[in-house]
Amino acid sequence: MPPPHRKVLRDLARCRTPDAGGQLWHCPKCGQAHPACHSCGNRHCPTCGGDDARLWLNRQLALQLPVGYFLVTCTLPKELRQPVASMPGELLPLFFQSSSSALMDLCLNPKWFGAIPGVTGMLHTWARSIIYHPHIHYLVTGGGFDSSGVWRWPKDGFLVPAPTLSRIFRERFKAGLKQIAPDIFAGIPAKVWHTDWVVDIQNVGNGSNTLKYLARYIYRVALTDSAILRHDDKTVTFRYRHSDTGKSDKMNLPVFEFLHRFLQHVLPKGFVKVRYFGLHHPAHRKTLSLARAALYLHLKKPIPPPPPPAPEKPLPACPKCKTPMIPGLRFRPGELPPSHAPP
Numbered sequence: 001m002p003p004p005h006r007k008v009l010r011d012l013a014r015c016r017t018p019d020a021g022g023q024l025w026h027c028p029k030c031g032q033a034h035p036a037c038h039s040c041g042n043r044h045c046p047t048c049g050g051d052d053a054r055l056w057l058n059r060q061l062a063l064q065l066p067v068g069y070f071l072v073t074c075t076l077p078k079e080l081r082q083p084v085a086s087m088p089g090e091l092l093p094l095f096f097q098s099s100s101s102a103l104m105d106l107c108l109n110p111k112w113f114g115a116i117p118g119v120t121g122m123l124h125t126w127a128r129s130i131i132y133h134p135h136i137h138y139l140v141t142g143g144g145f146d147s148s149g150v151w152r153w154p155k156d157g158f159l160v161p162a163p164t165l166s167r168i169f170r171e172r173f174k175a176g177l178k179q180i181a182p183d184i185f186a187g188i189p190a191k192v193w194h195t196d197w198v199v200d201i202q203n204v205g206n207g208s209n210t211l212k213y214l215a216r217y218i219y220r221v222a223l224t225d226s227a228i229l230r231h232d233d234k235t236v237t238f239r240y241r242h243s244d245t246g247k248s249d250k251m252n253l254p255v256f257e258f259l260h261r262f263l264q265h266v267l268p269k270g271f272v273k274v275r276y277f278g279l280h281h282p283a284h285r286k287t288l289s290l291a292r293a294a295l296y297l298h299l300k301k302p303i304p305p306p307p308p309p310a311p312e313k314p315l316p317a318c319p320k321c322k323t324p325m326i327p328g329l330r331f332r333p334g335e336l337p338p339s340h341a342p343p
Contacts, residue, residue: 005263008044014333015040015047021333025325027318034325036316044266046227049219051313056274057215061208062306063280063288065118066295068142069207070159074099074169075135075198083177083184085132089268090180092123092134098172099136100277106160106168107144107278113160115144115152118279118288122214125265126222128240129251132264139210142203143295144279151291159201166199218274221265231255 014020022037039048076084076095084091100121107113118141127133143153174193178185204210229237229250236258241248253261267273279288296303315324 001263004269005266008042008263008266009259011040011042012045015042015045018331018336019333021331021335023330024328025316026328027321027323027325029323030318030321032318032320033328034316034319035331043219044221046220046223046225052219053215056218057211058307058309060120060211060215063285063292064207064211065141065143065288065292066206066299066301067153068157069204069210070140070142070154071200071202071204071210072103072138072140072159072165073135073198073200074103074138074165075133075200076173077192077195077197079189079192081132081134083181083188084134085264087181087184089271091177092268092271094173094176094180095134096121096123096136096275098176099169100138100275102165102168102172103138103140103160104277106165107140109160110146112158113144113152113154115146116278117141117144119277120214120280121275121277122217123267123273124217124222125267128222128243130222130240130261130265132261137210137214139204139207139214141279145287145291151294157203162199162201163196165201166197169199170197221262223262 016037016039018035018037020038020040022035025034025036026032027034039045041048043049074095084095100119103119104116107115107117119138121136121138123134123136125132125134140159142157142159143151146152170193174185177188223238227239229239231237233255235252235254237250237252238258239248239250276282278284279291293303315326317323318325
């Protein structure tokens with residue numbers, strides 16, 4: 001097992017237990033003391049990262065333009081899943097580079113869009129049943145600046161042709177794989193390079209719901225803690241939803257198969273799973289803000305205020321009398337907190 005996988009398992013096992021350290025909270029009314037253990041903060045943890053996700057969502061909503069948005073999804077064929085899983089540090093960046101460059105170049109082509117849009121891309125490596133299924137979601141503004149600095153809108157609500165994007169993305173990934181990993185390239189069936197790769201383009205309105213969907217998976221993988229229905233020393237039963245029908249279902253897996261599926265989605269250390277291109281690139285945030293103001297002026301609408309900050313977490317309530325508690329002594333990892341209330 002590689003060291004990053006071991007670290008994830010250690011962090012998840014320690015999360016919100018005395019092994020992670022924590023703080024003792026005291027009830028001023030009934031005098032009871034209750035320990036609250038720290039979270040692990042690992043980006044793969046099913047129970048951590050909720051606050052960070054809300055902050056990210058608020059930042060993205062504050063930059064939204066008053067235009068329609070498109071969701072572009074690029075998926076690798078099943079024959080490439082195992083090779084990518086074997087070299088994630090090299091081939092996941094290639095996946096991003098080949099798909100994003102194909103998308104940006106098509107948007108710049110005057111035959112189609114002819115402008116530089118704002119693009120936010122997020123890598124997902126899972127399907128609903130947590131099998132390895134790498135794909136990238138791109139949220140694309142329905143509009144952008146052309147080479148002369150004029151704002152252009154998509155023609156008839158059309159962004160770029162999916163078959164053309166699929167072909168360019170496929171050829172660029174092929175060229176990159178041949179250069180980065182010639183041995184792996186030699187083992188890929190020839191039919192992979194002659195079939196259409198799945199690329200889906202949907203109009204998603206103002207993009208808010210898509211942003212909310214993407215935010216759920218920035219700081220964790222597909223499986224939520226609440227989706228695990230039961231487990232014992234031999235099996236794990238979890239709930240998932242079929243992507244084609246939307247119906248909820250249950251899956252029962254042997255423990256080690258469940259761990260294997262989960263650990264496939266551990267990303268290489270330092271890998272950035274959310275990337276920004278065009279007007280969404282951090283270097284162009286000033287241009288994006290000016291475009292936002294100009295578009296609202298053109299529409300004769302006031303610029304909406306930024307989303308309210310996420311509310312502060314309330315003080316934990318005493319399990320016995322429901323009174324808000326006050327923080328007390330911190331305890332270090334591995335130290336059991338005192339079980340008695342202070343005098």
